[in-house]
């Protein structure tokens with residue numbers, strides 16, 4: 001899980017804490033960072049959710065902490081892969097992604113059977129977060 005930086009160096013991905021407005025801490029945000037020039041870039045698959053979360057906080061947020069892995073399926077998988085200490089293995093992340101998608105599809109059929117539309121919408125959101133990354 002790394003990409004090439006504009007300066008020519010490699011940017012490994014790390015889970016970082018993003019601080020918004022000096023008040024809100026968002027933990028476990030996947031970010032690529034370049035050790036040579038200090039450039040950093042939010043993992044593209046999680047960007048829409050990070051922007052969405054910050055948008056919800058508004059301009060004058062209260063002091064609080066979020067775990068980004070509770071908001072975004074990619075961050076969740078990456079945190080789990082990180083705990084397995086194999087975070088640099090793209091094959092593992094891919095396998096975990098596939099397993100997670102299978103699990104969500106199972107849950108979706110349970111939610112459908114229960115007629116729980118709110119739950120179904122939540123599962124759809126999580127599935128679309130994951131498929132954004134799979135399509136690339």
Ligand SMILES: [Zn+2]
Nearest residue numbers: 005007034037
């Ligand atoms: Zn660089």
